[in-house]
Amino acid sequence: MLSRGKVPASSILASAPSDKNLDTWRESGCRTTHCNLEVLQESTLVFLATKPHVLPGVLQEIRPAVGPHHIVVSLAAGVTLQTLQRVRFLLLLLLLLLLLLLLLLLLLLLLLLLLLPFAPLLPAGTKVLRLMPNLPCVVQAGAMVFARGSGAGDGEAALLKSLLSSCGLCEEVPESYINIHTGLSGSGVAYVYLFAEALAEGAVKMGMPGGLASRIAAQTLLGAAKMMLETGEHPAKLRGDVCTPGGTTIHALHQLEKGALRATVMNAVEAATNRACDVAED
């Protein structure tokens, strides 16, 4: 967003507990702080980009400062809009204990418990959106999807899409697709790097220098991806176009099929998607 000039650096305030991760922001001309509340006081659009297990604590911390003018965007893998808008399980357990101790107030607390699942971790009505980016956002070639919470409207969705389109492809999707996107693309980038590494190592094994092999592997992935996007063809069709009968490619593809590449990659997407579903429970 900064490199595309969508947002001036001076309007960005980044917060983290230590200086370690703030240097990059300072070098880009952004302001930094160690106080999350200060970000809420100074900004209307707030990105929450902590690890998922850190997020509930951050939400508790900023909750008092969140107002109707804020747009809160969570990037945390697996953390659902429902979780963002609900009290923590621990709090629920404490209230259950209280319930046992205060038998006399049984009726009153029962009523409270009935209401609690709907009590938000963020203030009710907060404009909250859930975003799943991927690493190539840093080179403006990301693939992002987002879903809006009940308080966010067309204006907030349009703002987010407009800002993030400078970082790559950005689509609004039903929330149920977000964990799938994590398995396909958020984590998927790592599978592609693994494949690129294997391609290059194959070439090194056959005698090509490593640096050249890596560059050619990367350009091969880039070109293949570009053709898929620009032609709109199914990858199976493009793969067929490369295969000469009795030629080199079909011999190589036979080896990949013997190694169950497709089933293995499908299993990887499934494993990451399932993990995204579980991560919020940790």
Ligand SMILES: NC(=O)C1=CN([C@@H]2O[C@H](COP(=O)(O)OP(=O)(O)OC[C@H]3O[C@@H](n4cnc5c(N)ncnc54)[C@H](O)[C@@H]3O)[C@@H](O)[C@H]2O)C=CC1
């Ligand atoms: N790395 C990736 O490719 C992707 C990551 N994500 C999600 O983005 C989030 C961040 O992931 P990474 O950037 O990889 O992690 P990271 O560890 O590089 O960044 C986390 C940041 O949170 C900050 N932080 C920690 N505690 C904090 C607190 N109490 N208050 C404010 N800031 C705090 C840290 O200083 C750090 O800058 C995760 O939830 C992850 O699921 C989503 C898609 C892709």
Ligand SMILES: O=C(O)[C@@H]1CCC=N1
């Ligand atoms: O591995 C993770 O949990 C994060 C989410 C997607 C990419 N990295």
